Amino acid sequence: METRTAPLLSLVFSDNDREAEMPESLPPEDAEGNIEYKLKLINPTRTRFEHLVTQMKWRLQEGHGEAIYEIGVEDSGLLAGLTAAEMSLSLKTLDRMAEKLGATVTPLRVRQIEMENSENGEPVEVKHASELLVRKVPDDQQFIELRVAVLGNADAGKSTLLGTLTHGRLDNGRGRARLNVFRHPHEIQSGRTSSVSHEILGFDSTGQVINYTESRRAEDICENSTKLITFVDLAGHQKYLHTTISGLTAYAPDFVMLVVSANTGIAGTTKEHLGLALALQVPIFVMVSKIDLCSASVIERTTQQLERVLKSPGCKKVPFRIHGRDDAITAASCFTGENYCTAPIFFTSSVTGENLDLLTTFLNVLPQFSSLKEREQKIQDHPEFQIDSMFKLQGTGTVVGGTLVRGVVCEGSKLLLGPTDAGEFELVQVRSLHRNRAPCRVVRAGQAATLALADSDNIVTRKGMVLVSPSLSPSSCWEFDAEVYILYHFTAISKNSQATVYCGNVRQTAVISSMDKELLHTNERATVRFRFMRQPEYLQVGSCLVFRDGRNKGIGKICKVCESSVTKSASAVSDAGGAGVGEPKPEVARAGLAGAGRSEVRKVGAEVGKLKTFIGKFGPGVGKLKTQVDEVESIDKTQTRLG
Numbered sequence: 001m002e003t004r005t006a007p008l009l010s011l012v013f014s015d016n017d018r019e020a021e022m023p024e025s026l027p028p029e030d031a032e033g034n035i036e037y038k039l040k041l042i043n044p045t046r047t048r049f050e051h052l053v054t055q056m057k058w059r060l061q062e063g064h065g066e067a068i069y070e071i072g073v074e075d076s077g078l079l080a081g082l083t084a085a086e087m088s089l090s091l092k093t094l095d096r097m098a099e100k101l102g103a104t105v106t107p108l109r110v111r112q113i114e115m116e117n118s119e120n121g122e123p124v125e126v127k128h129a130s131e132l133l134v135r136k137v138p139d140d141q142q143f144i145e146l147r148v149a150v151l152g153n154a155d156a157g158k159s160t161l162l163g164t165l166t167h168g169r170l171d172n173g174r175g176r177a178r179l180n181v182f183r184h185p186h187e188i189q190s191g192r193t194s195s196v197s198h199e200i201l202g203f204d205s206t207g208q209v210i211n212y213t214e215s216r217r218a219e220d221i222c223e224n225s226t227k228l229i230t231f232v233d234l235a236g237h238q239k240y241l242h243t244t245i246s247g248l249t250a251y252a253p254d255f256v257m258l259v260v261s262a263n264t265g266i267a268g269t270t271k272e273h274l275g276l277a278l279a280l281q282v283p284i285f286v287m288v289s290k291i292d293l294c295s296a297s298v299i300e301r302t303t304q305q306l307e308r309v310l311k312s313p314g315c316k317k318v319p320f321r322i323h324g325r326d327d328a329i330t331a332a333s334c335f336t337g338e339n340y341c342t343a344p345i346f347f348t349s350s351v352t353g354e355n356l357d358l359l360t361t362f363l364n365v366l367p368q369f370s371s372l373k374e375r376e377q378k379i380q381d382h383p384e385f386q387i388d389s390m391f392k393l394q395g396t397g398t399v400v401g402g403t404l405v406r407g408v409v410c411e412g413s414k415l416l417l418g419p420t421d422a423g424e425f426e427l428v429q430v431r432s433l434h435r436n437r438a439p440c441r442v443v444r445a446g447q448a449a450t451l452a453l454a455d456s457d458n459i460v461t462r463k464g465m466v467l468v469s470p471s472l473s474p475s476s477c478w479e480f481d482a483e484v485y486i487l488y489h490f491t492a493i494s495k496n497s498q499a500t501v502y503c504g505n506v507r508q509t510a511v512i513s514s515m516d517k518e519l520l521h522t523n524e525r526a527t528v529r530f531r532f533m534r535q536p537e538y539l540q541v542g543s544c545l546v547f548r549d550g551r552n553k554g555i556g557k558i559c560k561v562c563e564s565s566v567t568k569s570a571s572a573v574s575d576a577g578g579a580g581v582g583e584p585k586p587e588v589a590r591a592g593l594a595g596a597g598r599s600e601v602r603k604v605g606a607e608v609g610k611l612k613t614f615i616g617k618f619g620p621g622v623g624k625l626k627t628q629v630d631e632v633e634s635i636d637k638t639q640t641r642l643g
């Protein structure tokens with residue numbers, strides 16, 4: 001016990017930590033959350049000690065494995081302070097409590113309090129108040145994980161910043177660091193991200209950074225980390241906005257890191273990305289990058305521009321500039337579900353490395369955004385795994401990647417995969433699971449993973465499919481109702497308007513078949529009915545969605561799903577006459593084709609040409625099929641004349 005407490009006490013009173021002083025007072029203690037105030041912990045009785053351990057366990061559960069203890073602080077938030085002897089005994093008790101739970105204690109900051117003599121005003125006693133981070137990886141997890149989506153305009157330095165953080169090497173000013181995170185050759189040539197990539201940054205039990213500097217493999221980082229930050233690097237160029245929106249909706253990040261270049265300020269897609277994060281209600285912190293290229297006046301001008309936007313009625317954020325370690329700890333510890341209106345602003349350089357340590361300190365202390373009740377409720381629900389990638393491996397078969405939205409999935413679980421293009425769900429079995437390139441036995445709600453599936457070789461998988469529990473009796477839908485709000489439209493939305501709908505991992509073009517208003521303008525609300533144009537999807541009431549058509553955008557929430565009558569096997573579909581159950585009627589399909597754009601007409605024409613070539617090659621044995629093709633071609637020509 002002595003060996004654990006002695007270094008802890010020396011760290012608390014070290015000169016380095018005195019630079020990060022606690023504020024003069026704190027807000028009153030909250031009964032919920034992961035922050036606990038203790039005036040002193042000196043020689044508690046056995047019963048009292050057990051109560052303190054139970055209390056620490058509760059705070060750790062509230063913080064998803066992390067808790068912050070304020071020693072020498074009253075419940076009202078007043079910093080009363082403790083003498084050196086009292087602080088030593090209190091830290092020894094705290095260390096015993098953590099040891100019993102298998103947790104670790106890391107000092108964050110300390111404040112020196114001088115008690116004045118009431119007669120002459122001279123200081124007579126020096127006391128201290130300390131803030132410590134208690135961390136314990138939950139028993140059912142390998143590490144504590146947070147997902148951070150990285151947004152910002154093109155050329156703001158997003159990929160360069162991630163390359164510097166995750167690989168521990170500064171940039172040379174010409175983009176060397178970003179080469180470590182690019183996935184495709186054309187990204188290296190253009191210097192712009194066009195896809196969704198993932199990078200990880202770990203922290204050990206003492207808060208030290210674990211990245212690729214000492215670990216050559218991602219598996220080593222995961223094995224040695226007690227907390228893991230997964231960065232989702234998204235595209236910044238307007239051309240790839242659909243990829244960015246898909247990444248935001250499909251991966252469900254806990255936080256958004258908005259990167260703004262100090263020399264260009266708010267430009268390009270910055271406001272658009274900020275609006276998307278606000279619409280999806282994801283907490284935001286801001287990185288002002290490339291400060292090594294600018295003078296102090298230019299940085300101040302960019303910061304003031306940022307603060308005006310964040311304070312605007314559309315954002316309603318409270319900007320908080322981070323200038324020291326104390327600011328970083330304060331911002332992270334207060335970044336909870338009720339205080340996510342705060343928007344911390346960091347000032348960094350990937351070339352000089354300035355203030356990157358403040359960012360890592362912030363990420364180390366940053367808690368989970370969701371509450372304990374929300375997490376427990378999601379874990380207890382029936383499993384739903386949203387698929388956003390798929391591939392086949394020789395000897396393994398079909399492998400799907402995505403995020404488990406709710407429930408628990410383990411090896412051997414039997415789930416329904418779908419919906420297919422016919423709206424069906426097929427029964428499959430989970431053969432094995434991987435997280436962060438390492439095998440695991442269980443995946444819980446909120447975690448990203450890849451699943452190897454058995455009995456799925458004959459099923460055509462695609463993005464937008466789900467794996468759900470058979471207990472849910474899932475069904476797909478062609479139509480759904482949503483309460484929408486128009487963020488921007490240069491004219492107005494009317495019936496038969498088309499837009500691309502993003503909802504979770506679903507991304508598909510839909511047409512508005514009906515609405516409770518004749519026209520819908522910017523900043524107006526309405527209830528509309530969307531109809532998918534390509535294939536049915538699996539949706540749930542209450543899910544948030546984003547829809548866009550060019551620069552026109554809106555958000556909404558699904559209030560009703562018009563379920564199709566869907567079977568569970570392909571044989572049932574063939575017995576029904578060859579048409580997929582739940583598919584639109586032929587006359588409805590023709591109406592949908594008549595409303596399609598010119599690009600869709602060109603695609604139809606190209607497919608008709610290929611089919612006619614195939615028919616001519618195999619002769620007169622397919623006369624009936626040729627008649628059907630001629631009918632489709634006539635519809636195509638009619639649409640061309642109308643277009």
